[in-house]
Each structure stands twice: as structure tokens, then as C-alpha cells.
Amino acid sequence: MTDNPYEASPERRAQRLAETAPTECDVRVGRLVTDLIGRVADKWTMIILEVLEEHKELRFTELARKVEGISQKMLTQTLRHMERDGMVTRTIHPVIPPRVDYRLTPLGLSLGAAFCGVWIWAEKNLTEVEAARTAFDAR
């Protein structure tokens, strides 16, 4: 990506203003949104988000068990990213076997809610997507 596709074409911006804009979101935020979505939407973040929505507070090994399939490395890494983005809080209890609790912040919860739309879409259009795939593969 040499430079930003969101600002490239003046006609495109004109069109955006002329038409009933399909997304009324600001164009310049677009890059950051893409970035954010890319970061937030990977496989593990979603699952961890979901698990932490159910059980509001979990420690490291509990998460590792619930997520089931994640490596320690990925769990640590994902949790750090989520912490950095303000999605989870990490509280260390200085006890004898170390204990660290993770829980969602309001920000994290709201993200989960935002993704609910996609979730519902997937639920609604599941069969259509699967049909499209099998039709495509059968050619």
C-alpha cells in the first residue's frame, strides 16, 4: 500500500456527497477503522471476547481451557493486544501461585455488541453463503 486509497479520488468523494451515501462514515477515519477491525477481528480475539462475555472474570489457565486450541503464546499475545486497546483489564494478585484475572471493560463489551450485527447477518445468511460456496465449487 503506497498511499491511502480512501483519499485518492476526488470524483469519488464528490460521488459520495452526491449519492445517498451508503455509509455515512467519515472517509478519513476509514483507514483507522480498517486497521482496528483487522486487529480486533482475528480468530482468537473474537473467541476470547465471547468467552469473557459469558464468564465475566477468568484467569489465564481458565481462558486457555475455555478457548481450547489456542497456544499459550497466542493467548498471551491476544490478551496483551486487547489490554493495549482497552478491551480487557488485567489484575495481578501477588499470591503464591501467581494469579491473573482478566475481564472485559465497557469498551470491550460494546465491541462485542457491535459485532452482534455481523453475527446476526451470518446467522440469517448462513445457508445462502453455504449454497453459494457449494455451487461455486461444483463448477
Added chain:
Amino acid sequence: MTDNPYEASPERRAQRLAETAPTECDVRVGRLVTDLIGRVADKWTMIILEVLEEHKELRFTELARKVEGISQKMLTQTLRHMERDGMVTRTIHPVIPPRVDYRLTPLGLSLGAAFCGVWIWAEKNLTEVEAARTAFDAR
């Protein structure tokens, strides 16, 4: 990813049933959502989706120019994935310099609409995320 985390743990499913499940979605939906998000979250799909929302029909090289930075390989690949999932239609005109037109299906349009929620979330919480990041990095 050795196997599917959504079907792996019996205790988790039991737990899901026992509690007031916050998402009542089917397991296949979960897989599709993860899969879908993983796909849409890649760098190019989102941008192509957006570009095709604005100009409803575009040919290959037009897309290549609008997206600006994408390699031919990635453009082809991403379009094939989107076609397989039923997001775009691909019409080949058997003319002398080949001509192929791409446009969004209703399914593709509705997906764009579904992701609008996440888009809006990101737009709304952008500053908060950035603040969290700088705060985290300053430690």
C-alpha cells in the same frame, strides 16, 4: 488450527446450555462468523466491498486502479473468494480484449450494511482506543 474450537469441549457446551446463553447462535454460525470476519478483516476485501458499493459495476483494471496498491494476484484472489461466497457476480464478455465486470450481489450489499455497526463502533470509540494505547505504551 488443528480443529474447531466451537465443537471441542463438552463442558463448554454444557455450560453454554446451563447458563442463560448470551448468544443463542448455532455452532455453524459461529464458525461462519469467525471465518467471515477473518475474511472480511483482511486488508483488501473491505476496500473492494466499499468501492463496489459506490460504483456498482467495475471491470478488473478499473478495480485495480481504484484500490490502488493491490497486486493483480491479490485482486484476483480476493474477488474469487468474494465470488465463491456469493458476494459478487462475475460476468465475462467474450470480446477481443477480454472484459470482465464485477458487481455486488444483494448478499454482498447486506454484508456491507451489517459491518456498518462495527464501522460505527470504531468511529465512535476511535479516540478511546487510541488513548488506551498511548496509556498502555507509556508504562
Added chain:
DNA sequence: TGGGCCGCTCTCCTTTTGGTGCGTATAAAT
């Protein structure tokens, strides 16, 4: 004395991802 628990971190190693560039068919244009 020697495990074992917990929450990591670090070091390999393999897999995946993505870019570059070449080949291809075909007819019109030069």
C-alpha cells in the same frame, strides 16, 4: 530433595501470506 503449580517468555520450526514477474490468447492498431 524434588516435584508441582501458574503465568508467562524465549527459542526454534513450519505454515501461511503476499508480492514480483513472466507467460498466454487474440485481434486491432501502427
Added chain:
DNA sequence: ATTTATACGCACCAAAAGGAGAGCGGCCCA
């Protein structure tokens, strides 16, 4: 005769992601 334009497919290579497993620090229990 050669070039040009179009929409790719294919082979090759570099970079990044991600998994496996070892180590570690400190205290408790046998």
C-alpha cells in the same frame, strides 16, 4: 511484423504468523 491492451494463471521468493516445547521464579507439600 511488431506492439498494445486485457484478465488472468503459475512459479518463485521473502516476510510474517503461529505452534511446540523448554525454561523460570518462588513457594508449598511430600
